[in-house]
Amino acid sequence: MVGEPTPHTRAPLPGGEGKNRVAVVIGSGSVKCAAALGLLKVLDREGIAIDLIVGCSGGSLYAALIAMGHSPAEGEEMTRRLWTRELTKRRSYRSFLRAVLPQMFGFSEQFGLVDDSLIVQRLRQAFGDGTFEQARIPLFLTATDFHTGEQAVFSQGSVVDAIRASIAIPYIFQPWKIGGRLYVDGFLSDPMPVGVAIKHGANVIVTMGFESPYQPRATSVLRFAFQLSSIMSNNLLRANYAFHNLAHHTEILPIIPQFRERIHLFDTDKIPYVIEEGERAAEQQLPYLRRLLAAAES
């Protein structure tokens, strides 16, 4: 379902006229990415239009919701309704057997321990047959090419396909095939893809990012794998963020919500709190964002 436009959605500003082009980038962070709805509330209240939006992994869901014209309230409602524990309840026994008995069943690169049929169904409930071309704000979603390791940026075609590719968490959800290529989670190439916004002409980038939490103890093989993944992605996040800050003349305003408590993958009951923290973190950037945009206007 692609919702009707809501009042908060504005037409993008024309580019290339010496005006600021404001981008919102939402990095990976599972359900914490709902904090982007808090950011949207602040931008909406201030009348700051978004010229383009970029999303990665969990952030791709919220980037797409915003670009398709959903309000923060709709986004919150959809998260509560569609992001439930059932999403990961069904195991993919075929993948498991292929992993442990490859000589008997044949290993497949489309490996994932969770049966993803429900998640695809939920994505279809949220976005239907929506395409990038229908987005009200230019939308860019990132994934990672499984065979080359390069960042893949989707900006046309099916939004559901791009989101599914972007959230292909290693070991959990199988890589997703689009146009003959196999894609895995966007965080593997860049957990906060600020570079995409720079490449597409943004000169003011409001970016929301989350570091992956570390576990005090790895009590299973899967948790062990997650810990390694967190170490790598957090270091990648910092390295890429440093590079983009220093290598360009774009203004990058980081919004890093601080959660007092740990937010787990299915803590959807904490969504209002997550949104609130997103709003609070966005408000901290507001005085400078206002000054920056006012300076460009004058």
Added chain:
Amino acid sequence: MVIVVEKREFVTVFSIDGSVDGTTARELVTSLRAQVTEGSARLVGNLAGVDYTSSAGLRALLETVKETRQHGGDLRLAAVRPEVLRVLELSGFTSILQVFVDVDAAVASFAA
């Protein structure tokens, strides 16, 4: 943004009050470059009054630290607020810059 410069023996302490961002970064770089070219390449940045830094602010700090090191000195930071420290950490600055809890400790580090 207000910059107050104070000489402490062989170290120059500059205290900033306000935001270090795209609207103020150039002024900061110009002011600190003047210090370095006048022979004060050992700088301590007192950031107790800095409530915000953007990417332009980070670039200004990097430009300054390069300038000081080219002149045989260094830029060291002191009393950085948690919200600014988070940005410094995220952008890798804490791996290339020495950060101290207060100005006295930063000044003393040059004697070590």
